[in-house]
Amino acid sequence: MKILVAVKRVIDYNVQIRIKEDGSGIVTDNVKMSTNPPDDNAIEEAVKIKEAGKATEVVAVTVGEEKAQETVRKALAVGADRGIHVKADGIIEPLAVSKILQKIVDKEKPDLVFMGKQAIDDDCNQTGQMLSSLLDWPQATFASKIDVKDGKLEVVREIDEGLETIEIATPAIVTCDLRLNEPRYASLPNIMKAKKKPIEQLNASDLGVDVAPKIQQIKVEEPPKRKAGIKVSSVAELVQKLKNEAKVI
Amino acid sequence: MGKESMEYDVVIVGGGPSGLATAIKLKQLDSELNVCLLEKASEIGAHILSGNVFETRALDELLPNWKELNSPIKTKVSKEKFLFLGKTKSLSWPTWLLPKVQQNHNNYIISLANLCRWLAEQAEALGVEIFPGFPASEILYNEDGSVKGVATQDMGIDKEGNQKDSFEPGIELLGKVTVFAEGCRGHLGKQLIEKFSLSKNKNPQQYGIGFKEIWEIEEKNHEEGMVMHTAGWPLDNSTYGGSFMYHAENKQVFLGYVIGLDYKNPYLSPYDEFQRFKTHPAIRKIISGGKRISYGARALIEGGLQSLPKMHMPGALLVGCDAGTLNMPKIKGSHTAMKSGMIAAETIIENIKENKDLSIYEEKFKNSWVYKELHAARNVKPSFSWGLILGIIFTGIDQILFRGKLPFTLRHKHADHETLKPASEMKKIDYPKYDNVITFDKTSSVYLTGTNHTDNQPVHLKLKDPNLPISYTLEKFDEPAQRYCPAGVYEVQRENDINKFVINSQNCIHCKTCDIKEPSQNITWVTPEGGGGPKYGNM
Numbered sequence: 001m002k003i004l005v006a007v008k009r010v011i012d013y014n015v016q017i018r019i020k021e022d023g024s025g026i027v028t029d030n031v032k033m034s035t036n037p038p039d040d041n042a043i044e045e046a047v048k049i050k051e052a053g054k055a056t057e058v059v060a061v062t063v064g065e066e067k068a069q070e071t072v073r074k075a076l077a078v079g080a081d082r083g084i085h086v087k088a089d090g091i092i093e094p095l096a097v098s099k100i101l102q103k104i105v106d107k108e109k110p111d112l113v114f115m116g117k118q119a120i121d122d123d124c125n126q127t128g129q130m131l132s133s134l135l136d137w138p139q140a141t142f143a144s145k146i147d148v149k150d151g152k153l154e155v156v157r158e159i160d161e162g163l164e165t166i167e168i169a170t171p172a173i174v175t176c177d178l179r180l181n182e183p184r185y186a187s188l189p190n191i192m193k194a195k196k197k198p199i200e201q202l203n204a205s206d207l208g209v210d211v212a213p214k215i216q217q218i219k220v221e222e223p224p225k226r227k228a229g230i231k232v233s234s235v236a237e238l239v240q241k242l243k244n245e246a247k248v249i
Numbered sequence: 250m251g252k253e254s255m256e257y258d259v260v261i262v263g264g265g266p267s268g269l270a271t272a273i274k275l276k277q278l279d280s281e282l283n284v285c286l287l288e289k290a291s292e293i294g295a296h297i298l299s300g301n302v303f304e305t306r307a308l309d310e311l312l313p314n315w316k317e318l319n320s321p322i323k324t325k326v327s328k329e330k331f332l333f334l335g336k337t338k339s340l341s342w343p344t345w346l347l348p349k350v351q352q353n354h355n356n357y358i359i360s361l362a363n364l365c366r367w368l369a370e371q372a373e374a375l376g377v378e379i380f381p382g383f384p385a386s387e388i389l390y391n392e393d394g395s396v397k398g399v400a401t402q403d404m405g406i407d408k409e410g411n412q413k414d415s416f417e418p419g420i421e422l423l424g425k426v427t428v429f430a431e432g433c434r435g436h437l438g439k440q441l442i443e444k445f446s447l448s449k450n451k452n453p454q455q456y457g458i459g460f461k462e463i464w465e466i467e468e469k470n471h472e473e474g475m476v477m478h479t480a481g482w483p484l485d486n487s488t489y490g491g492s493f494m495y496h497a498e499n500k501q502v503f504l505g506y507v508i509g510l511d512y513k514n515p516y517l518s519p520y521d522e523f524q525r526f527k528t529h530p531a532i533r534k535i536i537s538g539g540k541r542i543s544y545g546a547r548a549l550i551e552g553g554l555q556s557l558p559k560m561h562m563p564g565a566l567l568v569g570c571d572a573g574t575l576n577m578p579k580i581k582g583s584h585t586a587m588k589s590g591m592i593a594a595e596t597i598i599e600n601i602k603e604n605k606d607l608s609i610y611e612e613k614f615k616n617s618w619v620y621k622e623l624h625a626a627r628n629v630k631p632s633f634s635w636g637l638i639l640g641i642i643f644t645g646i647d648q649i650l651f652r653g654k655l656p657f658t659l660r661h662k663h664a665d666h667e668t669l670k671p672a673s674e675m676k677k678i679d680y681p682k683y684d685n686v687i688t689f690d691k692t693s694s695v696y697l698t699g700t701n702h703t704d705n706q707p708v709h710l711k712l713k714d715p716n717l718p719i720s721y722t723l724e725k726f727d728e729p730a731q732r733y734c735p736a737g738v739y740e741v742q743r744e745n746d747i748n749k750f751v752i753n754s755q756n757c758i759h760c761k762t763c764d765i766k767e768p769s770q771n772i773t774w775v776t777p778e779g780g781g782g783p784k785y786g787n788m
Binding site for chain 2: 012016018029031034185189191192
């Protein structure tokens with residue numbers, strides 16, 4: 001069984017996001033970038049399944065600029081066998097990414113495709129679902145537990161009401177939740193070894209996918225600042241303020 | 250079970266200007282050498298914080314074609330100012346009356362973090378293996394006592410010291426020579442200085458704490474290339490310190506403040522002095538209408554030549570500010586740090602190829618321009634122990650009339666942890682409230698550093714005596730850690746009439762001030778799990 005894992009390079013989750021002065025986007029120069037956190041869970045799960053003897057190969061794929069390769073390299077350092085980097089510059093929308101992944105699936109013929117449930121930069125939460133539709137494969141989103149069975153997957157999903165357990169046939173798409181596992185650290189010797197693992201370089205245009213954005217981004221702005229709170233001296237004053245000033249009761 | 254080990258010709262600890270210059274020079278001298286460099290930050294540059302007005306002398310020697318290599322050194326200094334601040338007034342000091350070391354017209358305004366990122370690219374292109382996110386946590390010794398290498402930190406240890414599922418043991422990195430380039434108050438450097446008595450017959454090291462904020466300001470207030478320094482308000486005559494404001498590219502100014510850690514009043518809060526400083530009319534008018542986009546702090550070396558330890562020992566060298574090569578009157582250490590690394594590289598080549606002892610470093614260092622610079626600069630900082638006014642007068646005589654050639658050397662008498670007076674003898678300082686426009690509280694400042702440490706890991710700020718902060722330091726000094734820490738790591742909380750000392754180690758921005766200033770030397774900074782700490786951008 002072969003598992004394809006899609007990983008994305010995003011601004012590190014600790015970094016305070018700053019908006020460009022003209023509102024045209026986010027400042028990314030000299031900003032620390034990392035793998036999208038739930039993508040780390042996706043890689044970890046794939047590697048665990050391989051270590052359990054239920055998969056034979058884990059392939060990491062990313063779509064993005066030149067430096068996005070670092071994200072694949074990190075996946076190789078924690079156990080992926082080889083990588084694919086599809087070069088594309090600028091904002092690549094989920095539809096374009098899923099079309100590129102469709103082409104990669106056609107080529108690689110994996111049994112499972114894993115990825116994070118959503119990326120922390122645009123928060124779209126669409127790529128997995130769109131890929132499922134394009135391939136007409138079953139999907140299990142927000143997975144917090146995955147059991148690989150013969151030709152089937154049992155997946156526990158994190159849903160609003162609690163947990164849902166479903167069974168789907170493979171090949172399938174699984175999008176991973178942060179609760180799925182605890183990603184391992186890349187050890188120094190494994191980082192060294194990862195430098196020698198192969199990464200195939202492709203261009204989005206070679207795959208015949210149009211990556212031009214379909215959505216026009218008009219403006220990026222910061223959320224309005226919260227006003228400072230006040231201390232009230234009595235319950236009566238609180239009620240009075242809620243009634244007359246905030247007008248919520 | 251022993252740790253896995255990897256062998257290199259040279260292991261370098263720290264990816265700042267000195268470590269990277271060592272690495273580059275080594276590969277230039279012998280491309281066959283196996284050189285690796287460890288960095289505790291999640292990427293090169295993320296723990297670098299500096300003014301910085303950069304003198305290119307060392308870089309001109311290391312990479313003479315740096316201008317063609319798309320280096321991030323773009324903004325030449327075009328104008329200089331030096332102001333003495335009173336509470337509301339300011340007096341501009343004519344620049345022709347400044348000592349030569351404080352004139353910057355051939356220098357550049359840069360982000361040292363970006364310079365390091367670029368140096369790391371040059372080093373990697375030469376074949377240096379760089380490992381960010383791997384703090385060296387332990388020194389390894391051979392049986393004969395010489396340094397054998399370092400071990401990296403174990404990853405995946407919980408608060409109680411147990412291995413988590415994700416446990417990943419550290420690795421031993423063994424080098425024919427190990428170079429320690431951790432920067433000011435490196436935690437391994439500190440152990441080496443102690444073990445090999447490298448500071449014997451030297452004056453106690455002197456430190457400062459430096460703050461930096463980056464502001465994006467209104468176009469009308471911005472003068473790209475302008476360098477301004479101030480002395481005076483808000484510090485009193487007996488406290489050593491001053492500010493810098495550098496107008497960089499893209500309407501940004503690098504605004505900062507340095508305070509000598511030999512201050513005496515335990516109520517002094519370096520952070521609040523910096524915040525207050527920004528409200529001075531001469532400063533406020535420049536940053537008004539602007540936006541603060543970065544904050545950070547880091548301790549720096551101020552001791553100069555008198556306090557510079559021996560930099561060689563069997564199997565290892567100390568370079569840059571892990572030893573203390575900063576030139577205080579010049580307010581610059583990047584060029585001297587780089588040069589000290591380049592000299593280290595030459596020493597190592599002769600050591601490995603010709604079997605010469607590493608002690609040849611001393612002679613080479615003495616014959617270099619770094620030594621001449623530091624020698625000429627040596628009397629400036631100690632003269633300020635007589636106060637700002639006398640310090641300035643003496644420095645004028647020493648630096649302008651005698652160009653640092655006075656036939657005597659002033660001493661640093663005390664280590665910084667010995668200078669605090671009991672709280673009962675000192676006046677409380679009433680700092681103004683933060684306005685959230687020009688001045689900000691520590692929490693919102695720390696937020697900008699992007700600092701984080703994985704929770705459920707051992708506290709990396711170790712107390713030798715866990716009771717001392719409350720039983721002694723609170724009583725005698727009103728626990729100054731609450732104030733000298735620029736990130737609000739230390740708090741005294743009162744619960745049911747009992748005082749409790751709280752260490753919020755996840756906030757730590759790796760400045761090392763606590764390790765330096767704690768009056769009983771009760772706090773030791775050790776390496777947290779790899780990748781922890783601030784995520785500075787272009788600091």
